Amino acid sequence: MRIILADDRPRVRAALRLLLEQEPGNMIVAEAADATGLFLALQSQVADLLLLDWELPGMPASSLLPLIRSRQPLMRILALSGRPEARAEARAHRVDSFVSKGDPPENVLDAVRACARSREEGEKPS
Structure with missing residues (x-):
């Protein structure tokens, strides 16, 4: 999977990169620290x-999502947050998956795998 990491904290991006690149087939193609970098x-x-x-x-x-989807409509979006209430917000805006920043690394990998499977099958992850 070709993956873009968008997080303002360099340590979080570095940890995600390390975790995700352990999985065969994953490749981080870009990183962004803010909305401008993401665009x-x-x-x-x-x-x-x-x-x-x-x-x-x-x-x-919530404002970023329509712009992201207009540029890359087939790309899956996995939201990350340290705020518990962000899960409901992200789901309300139809992200494909959500992981809390406090979750164990395996949860992140499971969510990424679910997004990969759903993309291959042409459906939304559960």
């Missing part, structure tokens, strides 16, 4: 999956 990444790279920090600086995630 630049979306213009220069085609990705299968976006790991999106729900609190990414520069623009509310």
Whole structure:
């Protein structure tokens, strides 16, 4: 899977990169620390999956999603947040999956795998 990481914290991006690149077939094609960087990444790279920090600086995630989908409609979106209430917000905006930043690494991998399967099968992950 070609993956874009969008999180304002370099340590979080580095940890996600390390975790995700352990899986065969995963490749981080771009990273972004804010909404501007994400738009630049979306213009220069085609990705299968976006790991999106729900609190990414520069623009509310709810406003980002339509713009993201208009640029790459087939890309799956996995939202990440440390705020418990963000799960309901993200689901209300139809992200494909959600993981809390406090979840164990295996939960992140499971969510990424579910997004990959759903993309291959042409359906939304559960």
